[in-house]
Amino acid sequence: MELDVRRLFLLAEIAEYGSLTAAAEAMMYTTSAVSQQMRRLEAEAGQTLFERHARGVVLTDAGAALVARARSIRRELAGAQSDLDALSGLRAGSLRIGSFPTASASLLPLVLTQFARAHPAVSVSVKSALRDPLRELLLMREVELALLWEYDWSPFTDEEIDTERLVDDPTVLVVAGSSDVGRSGPVDLSSLAAARWIIRADGHPVADVLTRSCHAAGFAPDISYDAHDYQEAQAMVAAGLGVALAPRLSLTNLRDDVRLVPLDPRIPVPVRRILLGQLKGRKSTPAMLGFQQTLREAAKAMPQTFGRPGQLGSVNI
The missing domain is CATH 3.40.190.10 (Periplasmic binding protein-like II)
Structure with missing residues (x-):
């Protein structure tokens, strides 16, 4: 028969208060209810857990062992609740x-x-x-x-x-700092049909953005350089090798010698x-x-x- 942990806790209360009556009063139970629960616990344990005396109860060795376990379990449960409180309060995890x-x-x-x-x-x-x-x-x-x-x-x-x-992360045009492109505002991509382009290499999604955008504007891009990252693409733009398209999020670390130009919003812009x-x-x-x-x-x-x-x-x- 398995031991009922609630009865173990009740036994620990009896040990703490020294008698069934005092434990019952503290826990707002009747003495007879506490006595009944202890008889069930002793049946589960198969041993006598305490002896009654005029001044209260004295634990047997079996009772003392169970009280020690009950206190340990109570501490573990309190620790578990503390862990949950810490996790829910983002003080751990x-x-x-x-x-x-x-x-x-x-x-x-x-x-x-x-x-x-x-x-x-x-x-x-x-x-x-x-x-x-x-x-x-x-x-x-x-x-x-x-x-x-x-x-x-x-x-x-x-x-x-x-x-x-x-x-949403809009696509922008990257031009050399000295370029006149975009000085007066957003640029219509079709006006750059004769430009040379820096493209992302190895089938990068931004290469697809460039190809689709240029085709939608009525021309095929003239590719001058295949860049493997955005810093490399910026460097080639700064060197005058061409212009580039890139998502704005990729250009947080912007070089001083390039500028970002918005594309004309009247024409569908990849986002x-x-x-x-x-x-x-x-x-x-x-x-x-x-x-x-x-x-x-x-x-x-x-x-x-x-x-x-x-x-x-x-x-x-």
Whole structure:
């Protein structure tokens, strides 16, 4: 027969108060109810747990052993409740985040800093990957939340992953600081049909953005350089090798010798939507909820740079 933990706690109260009557009064029970529970506990234990005397009770060795266990269990339960309170209050816990490189280099550091300042006891780790590997990290539960992206022609869809649209990341034109392009305002892409272009190499999504945008403007881009990252692309633009298109989020670390020029909003401009993904049906932990809120607030505070959902967003030039 298994021991009832509630009866163990009652036995510990009897040991503390010294008698069944005193324990019953302290716990607002009747003495007969306490006596009945002790008879059941002794039946479960198969041994006598205490002896009655005129001044109260004296524990047997078996009773003393169970009281020691009961006190230990009570301490463990109190510790468990303390752990839960700490987690719910974000005074403890951990969080695993997935992110793609440009978000990791721009939006995410701000969010991590704000979250760490508000919840310093929560341990956060980040894995950076491309979009499809991030999908796998979510599905394999290696991360709890992931920053993702999509374009109209390349939506992020997965039946097992819920996404939330955080902010729109507009495409901008990168030109040399000495260039006259965009001095008077937003540029119609068709006016750059004769320009040479810096493109992202290795089938990068931004290469698709350039090709689609130029074709929509009525020309095929003349490619002068295949860049492997955005800093390299900026350097080639600064050197006069051509101009480039890039999502605004990727240009946080902007060189002094290049300028960003907005594209004419009257003509459809590719916009990269930044998403927050998590496994469908997965209940959010307090740490996840806290990080989501910090991320939403950071995204909402960036309309001048990245644009709200559905808007182009302005770019200082």
